[in-house]
Amino acid sequence: MEETLFLKREEVKDINNYDFPALKKALKMKQEDVIVEVKRSTLKGRGGAGFPTGLKWELAFKEAADKKYLICNGDEGEPGTFKDRYLLEESPLKVLEGILIAAYAIGADEGYIYIRGEYAKPIRVFSRVIEEAREKGILGENIFGSGFNFDLYLVKGAGAYVCGDETSLINSIEGKRGRSRIKPPYPVEKGLFDKPTVVNNVETLASAAEIINQGADRYLSLGTEKSRGTKLVCLSGDIRNPGIYELEFGQATLREIIDDFGGGLKNGSGLKFVVPGGISTSILLEDELDIPYTYEDLDAAGSSLGSGAVIVVGEDHDLIDLMLNVSRFFMDETCGTCFPCREGNRQIYHMLKWKKNGFTAKERQLIKDIGKTIHLAARCGLGQTSLNFISSVLDKFEDELMVRGDINVEG
C-alpha cells in the first residue's frame, strides 16, 4: 500500500524557491470566502480535540475587537507524537503559509508559534524562516501588496505537557503559570491578552494551506464521509519501520498500518496491544485492529484517534511497568490546579509503584472509581483522559492482572 500524499506532496524549505501559492490565492479572496472554503473542506483540528477548523475561524472572525491573535500550537507534548516536528523541519514554509492564511481569514495582525522547548532543530529552522520571511516582506506590512499586515513571534515551550492545552499555552505566552483557564470564555472570544485568539495545531494549519492551494474539492474527494482528507500518522513502538506516514482516512485498517507501513513487529515478537491515538487514549487488542483508521471507527471501538500517534506494544513488556510509566508521566505533568487530576494521578502512581503480584478486587474498584472521577470531573483534557490507558489495560488484561481467585469478586 502507498501513502496518500496531500501534505507530504512537496517539502518546502527554501524561501527563495517557494512562491506561497496558497497565500497569494487567499489574499485575493475575501476573508469570508477563505473561511467558507475551509469550512467546506470539513477540516478538523489535528491537535487532538478535532474541532472544525473553519468554524473556529468563523467564530473568531465574527468577534468585534481592535486586535486578534493567531497562535500556532507546536508544543507536541504527547509521547509518541512527532508529526509537527516533521512538518516544522521539512515543510516550515507550508506551516508559515497556513499561519498567514488563518491570520488573514480571522483578521489577526500578530501571531505566535509555540514550539516545544526540546525541539532544538525545529526551533532553529523556524526562527530562520521567520527572519527570512521578514526580510522578504512575507511577514510585516502590506504582505504581497494586499494591505494585510502580520508579524509572527516564536516562543519556546516551557517543557510542560499541559502547556499544549490551548488555554495553558496562552497563559504561558502571557508569562503566567502554565495552567488551564476556565472555559468559557473560549479563546476565540477572550484569548491571548483577552483578545479573540485562534489556536491551531501545526498540522491543521499546513492542511488548511493545502486546502486553499489544491481546493476543498480535492480534499473532500479523500477520506470517508466523517473523516475527510488525510492524516499524518506517527507510527512507533515495537515495529520494524517506525515513522510518519500520510494516509487517506479509511484507506487502511489499523492492522494494515502496522503490517504494511510499519513492517510488522520487530524481532518476531507477538503483538500485545496498540495505543491508537497516544497515551491519553484507550488501548486496542490484537482482535480489535481490523477497523479502518478514521475518527468514527476508532471512537466506535472505544478509543480515539487523538493526535495521530499509533504505538505498537509487543508481547515481552510487563504490563505493570507500562502502566507505571504512563502513570508517572501524567502524575508529573498535571498542572496541579484541580484536585481529581492532581491527587488521582498521584494516588494511582503510588498504588502501581508497589504492585508486583496483581490487583485485588478492592484495588481494582478503587482504580475504576478514581478513573471515573478524573474523567468526569477534571478541569481540562489532560486530566479527563489521563486514566484512559491504565483503565483500558486493566479492563482488557483482567485475567493477567488480578490476584488469582479475586477475579470478578465484588470488593
Added chain:
Amino acid sequence: MLKVNIDGQNLEVAEGTTILEAAKKAHIKIPTLCYEEGLSIYGGCRLCVVEVEGENLLQPACATEIRDGMIVRTHSPKVREVRKTLFELIIASHDISCELNCLTCSRNGSCELRKVAEDIGITEIRLSPINKGYGEDKSSYAIMREPNKCITCGRCIRKCEEVQGIGIFTMANRGPATIVTTFGDKGMGNVECTNCGQCIHACPTGALHEVYHYESVWDVLHDESKHVVVQTAPAVRVAISEAFGDEPGTIATGQMVAALRRLGFDKVFDTNFSADLTIMEEGTELIQRIKEGGTLPLFTSCSPGWIKFIEHFYPEFLPHLSSCKSPQQMFGAIAKSYYAEKNNIPREDLVVVSVMPCTAKKFEAKRPEMDGDVDYVLTTRELAGMIKAAGIDMVNLEEEEYDRIMGTSTGAADIFGATGGVMEAALRTAYELITGKELEKLDFYDVRGMTGIKETEVEIDGLTVRAAVAHGLGNVRKLMEMIKAGKEYHFVELMACPGGCIGGGGQPIPTTDEIRQKRIDSIYQIDKNKKLRKSHENPYIKKLYDEYLGEPGSHRAHELLHTHYTARGV
C-alpha cells in the same frame, strides 16, 4: 431572565448567574472547597460538579453559568459517587496521621473538610494519606503555615491578592509537587506580609493559623510570682461567644470578664480604656497639625496591619501617620509604668497579656520600639480555647465588671472595633475640644458600614474638616492612590481588615460579611447604651492625666504613648 430546572425545581435567574448561585436560590446546597464568596472563581476542587443534561462530563457549578432551558442535577447517583471519590482523594492529600490529626488541629472545631464530609455523607476512606513531608513555616511572628495540611485550594492566595491587594502567596511547581508558598519560598516573616490574618479566614483547613501564645499564658497564670493583667480589645466581646455556639453578634462582655477572672488573671482590664486615651492623644495631634500647619492628612495608627502595609508600600507617607501607639501598646505602656508604680509591682513581675481580634498585634508587640510592654497577645480564638480547656461554661456565667481604673471606658472606645469607629470617636472629641460646645448629634452615620471607602465633612469652628475611612487593604490602597493623586483630606482612618477589627484575623471562624455586619451592629449597640460616649468624658482618663501624664501631648505622654515607624519598602 433565564429558565432553569435544578433537581426538579423550576426557577428563573438573571443572565450571568452560575449554577451554584441558582442552586442556593432553590435552597440546594452544593458542596465546595475552593470557592469563596467575594473571591474569583478557581474551579480546582471540583466538589461542586453537577450533571447538566446534554453534557457527557460533569460541570463545575461554581464556574458554569446558567443557559436558558438548562436542566441540572446536583445530587444524582453519578454526582454523589464522583464527589465521594474526590473527597477520598482530597483527604489522602491532607496528611492526617497519628501526630497530625483532626483532634490536635487548630481547626478541630471549624474545619471545612469535616463539614464537607458530613454534607456528602462519607462513610469510608480507602486511600492512605500521602505525607508530603514539607517543613512548617515559622518565620513570622504572627502567622504560621503547615503546608502538609494544605490542599492547595488557592483561597489564601486569592484572599491576599484580591481582597487585601498584597499577593504574598503563589502556587509553585506542578504535578504532585504543586505547593502554595510565599514568594521565592522566603517565608511569611520575610516578605511584605502585613500579618492581617485574612488568609486564615480564607483557609478551609488548619494549614494557616496564628502563632500561639496561649501556652506561655498558661505558664504565667500558674506562676505565683507573677502579677498577670489582661486587656481585651473592643471587637472581642461581640465575637467570642460565637466560639461557644452563640449567634454571631452576641454581646458577651460581662461573661468574658468573669471567665478571665476564673482563668486566674489578677486584673481584668479593658483596651477600651486606652482607646479613650488614644483619642485624647490623636485628637490633640490632629488639632495641632491643623492649627500649626503640620503634615496633613493625618493617618490613624491603631491597626498594625495597616502600619506594616504603609511601611512597605507607601513609606513616603510615613510622616502622615499619627505618632500615637495603638491602644494595645498604650495600655501596655501605662500598665508597666503608672499601674506598676502605683501598686508597687516590679516591672519584671508584671505580665501584660492582651486579647485581640488580631494577628498583627502579635507582630506589633514584638516591635523593638515597643519595649516589650505587652508580653503576650492572644487572639479571640486562643482565649476561647483556653476558656474551654479550663472547663468554664462561659456563656452561662454571671456578668462581671472590668477592674478599675483601666477597665472603664466610653462608647467612643467601643466603636474602635468597627470600621469608621476611630474616626467617629475622634470627631466627637475633636469637635468639643475645639469649639468648647456640646456636640448635638453624636452619631456619624456617613462613616459607618461596610462600604469600602467612606467620606464625610464636619463643620468645626468655621473649618470644614474632611475625613475619609477605608477598611480592607485593597480599599486602603485605593484610597492611598486617591490621596497620592491629590485628593485632600484632614483626617483618614485606615484599617487592614475588612469591616475593621471585628473582622480581624484572630476572630472566630467563620468570619463572613454577614457575620461582620452582625458584630458591627452589636458594637454600635454597646455604644448607644453607654452613658458616656465621648472619650474626653472618661473620668479615669482625666484622672490619669491629672495624676501622671500631665496633659495630652505632654512630654511624658510622648515618651510613653507615642512611637516611630520604619520605612521597609518592597
